[in-house]
Amino acid sequence: MKDKVAQLTASRKQLLQQMPDLSTVLPGSLLSRMVRCNKPGCRFCEKGKGKGHGPIWILSVSLGNRQVRQIPVPSELKKQVEESLRAFAQTQKLLKQIAQVNGAKERTNRSGMRRRPSLSSLVNERQGTQKKDLTAAGASVP
Numbered sequence: 396m397k398d399k400v401a402q403l404t405a406s407r408k409q410l411l412q413q414m415p416d417l418s419t420v421l422p423g424s425l426l427s428r429m430v431r432c433n434k435p436g437c438r439f440c441e442k443g444k445g446k447g448h449g450p451i452w453i454l455s456v457s458l459g460n461r462q463v464r465q466i467p468v469p470s471e472l473k474k475q476v477e478e479s480l481r482a483f484a485q486t487q488k489l490l491k492q493i494a495q496v497n498g499a500k501e502r503t504n505r506s507g508m509r510r511r512p513s514l515s516s517l518v519n520e521r522q523g524t525q526k527k528d529l530t531a532a533g534a535s536v537p
Contacts, residue, residue: 400500403496404500407493407500410489410496413485413489414489415485419479419482420483421479422456422457422480422483423455423483424480425452425453425468426452427453428449428451429451430447431445452467452468452476453467453468454466454467
Protein backbone atom coordinates (compact mmCIF):
# COMPACT_ATOMS: atom_id res chain seq x y z
CA MET A 396 0.00 0.00 0.00
CA LYS A 397 2.85 2.41 0.80
CA ASP A 398 4.24 1.68 -2.67
CA LYS A 399 0.90 2.68 -4.21
CA VAL A 400 0.75 5.92 -2.20
CA ALA A 401 4.37 6.76 -3.09
CA GLN A 402 3.64 6.05 -6.76
CA LEU A 403 0.56 8.32 -6.70
CA THR A 404 2.50 11.07 -4.94
CA ALA A 405 5.27 10.86 -7.55
CA SER A 406 2.67 10.95 -10.33
CA ARG A 407 1.10 14.07 -8.84
CA LYS A 408 4.51 15.73 -8.49
CA GLN A 409 5.25 14.99 -12.15
CA LEU A 410 1.92 16.51 -13.22
CA LEU A 411 2.60 19.63 -11.16
CA GLN A 412 5.95 20.07 -12.91
CA GLN A 413 4.15 20.11 -16.27
CA MET A 414 1.98 23.07 -15.25
CA PRO A 415 2.54 26.17 -17.37
CA ASP A 416 3.36 29.53 -15.80
CA LEU A 417 0.02 30.58 -14.31
CA SER A 418 0.73 34.25 -14.97
CA THR A 419 0.36 33.57 -18.71
CA VAL A 420 -2.92 31.59 -18.76
CA LEU A 421 -5.89 33.23 -20.41
CA PRO A 422 -9.44 31.82 -20.57
CA GLY A 423 -11.65 32.28 -23.59
CA SER A 424 -11.71 31.73 -27.33
CA LEU A 425 -10.02 33.51 -30.20
CA LEU A 426 -12.39 34.41 -33.02
CA SER A 427 -11.72 35.71 -36.50
CA ARG A 428 -14.14 38.22 -37.95
CA MET A 429 -14.49 40.12 -41.21
CA VAL A 430 -15.97 43.62 -40.81
CA ARG A 431 -17.92 45.66 -43.36
CA CYS A 432 -17.70 49.43 -43.27
CA ASN A 433 -20.55 49.91 -45.80
CA LYS A 434 -18.92 53.04 -47.22
CA PRO A 435 -19.87 53.69 -50.83
CA GLY A 436 -17.06 52.70 -53.18
CA CYS A 437 -15.09 50.64 -50.62
CA ARG A 438 -13.37 47.93 -52.63
CA PHE A 439 -13.30 45.54 -49.63
CA CYS A 440 -17.01 45.78 -48.91
CA GLU A 441 -18.58 45.91 -52.42
CA LYS A 442 -21.81 43.95 -52.62
CA GLY A 443 -21.27 40.47 -54.01
CA LYS A 444 -17.50 40.95 -54.48
CA GLY A 445 -15.83 42.07 -51.28
CA LYS A 446 -15.34 39.95 -48.20
CA GLY A 447 -14.92 42.92 -45.89
CA HIS A 448 -12.03 44.29 -43.87
CA GLY A 449 -9.96 41.95 -41.83
CA PRO A 450 -9.70 39.43 -40.53
CA ILE A 451 -9.77 41.06 -37.12
CA TRP A 452 -9.13 38.93 -34.06
CA ILE A 453 -11.47 38.93 -31.08
CA LEU A 454 -10.85 37.35 -27.67
CA SER A 455 -14.20 36.14 -26.37
CA VAL A 456 -14.35 35.62 -22.59
CA SER A 457 -17.36 34.35 -20.65
CA LEU A 458 -18.04 36.39 -17.51
CA GLY A 459 -20.83 34.14 -16.21
CA ASN A 460 -24.53 34.98 -15.92
CA ARG A 461 -24.83 34.78 -19.72
CA GLN A 462 -22.41 37.67 -20.18
CA VAL A 463 -19.59 37.56 -22.72
CA ARG A 464 -16.84 40.13 -23.14
CA GLN A 465 -15.33 40.49 -26.61
CA ILE A 466 -11.92 42.12 -26.70
CA PRO A 467 -10.21 43.08 -29.98
CA VAL A 468 -6.71 41.60 -30.27
CA PRO A 469 -4.08 43.39 -32.37
CA SER A 470 -2.46 41.19 -35.01
CA GLU A 471 0.92 41.56 -33.28
CA LEU A 472 -0.45 39.95 -30.11
CA LYS A 473 -2.35 37.11 -31.80
CA LYS A 474 0.39 34.47 -31.28
CA GLN A 475 0.86 35.46 -27.63
CA VAL A 476 -2.91 35.22 -27.00
CA GLU A 477 -3.02 31.79 -28.71
CA GLU A 478 -0.20 30.54 -26.47
CA SER A 479 -2.01 31.86 -23.38
CA LEU A 480 -5.23 30.12 -24.43
CA ARG A 481 -3.31 26.85 -24.95
CA ALA A 482 -1.70 27.29 -21.51
CA PHE A 483 -5.17 27.68 -19.98
CA ALA A 484 -6.43 24.51 -21.69
CA GLN A 485 -3.32 22.61 -20.56
CA THR A 486 -3.81 23.86 -16.99
CA GLN A 487 -7.41 22.62 -16.95
CA LYS A 488 -6.35 19.22 -18.32
CA LEU A 489 -3.57 18.85 -15.74
CA LEU A 490 -5.85 19.92 -12.88
CA LYS A 491 -8.34 17.20 -13.84
CA GLN A 492 -5.55 14.62 -13.88
CA ILE A 493 -4.25 15.82 -10.50
CA ALA A 494 -7.77 15.59 -9.06
CA GLN A 495 -8.00 11.99 -10.30
CA VAL A 496 -4.66 11.15 -8.67
CA ASN A 497 -5.80 12.83 -5.43
CA GLY A 498 -9.00 10.76 -5.49
CA ALA A 499 -7.08 7.54 -6.07
CA LYS A 500 -4.68 8.43 -3.26
CA GLU A 501 -7.59 9.14 -0.91
CA ARG A 502 -9.24 5.82 -1.77
CA THR A 503 -5.93 4.01 -1.18
CA ASN A 504 -5.48 5.74 2.18
CA ARG A 505 -9.04 4.92 3.18
CA SER A 506 -8.77 1.26 2.20
CA GLY A 507 -5.63 0.91 4.32
CA MET A 508 -7.35 2.22 7.43
CA ARG A 509 -8.80 -0.31 9.88
CA ARG A 510 -12.52 -0.45 9.41
CA ARG A 511 -14.79 0.01 12.38
CA PRO A 512 -16.35 -3.29 13.37
CA SER A 513 -20.01 -3.75 12.63
CA LEU A 514 -22.56 -4.16 15.38
CA SER A 515 -23.24 -7.80 14.44
CA SER A 516 -19.53 -8.68 14.60
CA LEU A 517 -19.31 -7.09 18.06
CA VAL A 518 -22.34 -9.10 19.26
CA ASN A 519 -20.94 -12.35 17.84
CA GLU A 520 -17.56 -11.65 19.42
CA ARG A 521 -19.15 -10.96 22.80
CA GLN A 522 -21.22 -14.16 22.62
CA GLY A 523 -18.08 -16.11 21.77
CA THR A 524 -16.26 -14.72 24.81
CA GLN A 525 -19.22 -15.53 27.04
CA LYS A 526 -19.21 -19.13 25.78
CA LYS A 527 -15.46 -19.41 26.45
CA ASP A 528 -15.95 -18.05 29.98
CA LEU A 529 -18.74 -20.53 30.69
CA THR A 530 -16.80 -23.51 29.35
CA ALA A 531 -13.77 -22.46 31.37
CA ALA A 532 -15.99 -22.45 34.46
CA GLY A 533 -17.06 -26.02 33.71
CA ALA A 534 -20.59 -25.38 32.41
CA SER A 535 -21.88 -27.07 29.28
CA VAL A 536 -22.72 -24.61 26.47
CA PRO A 537 -25.06 -25.57 23.63
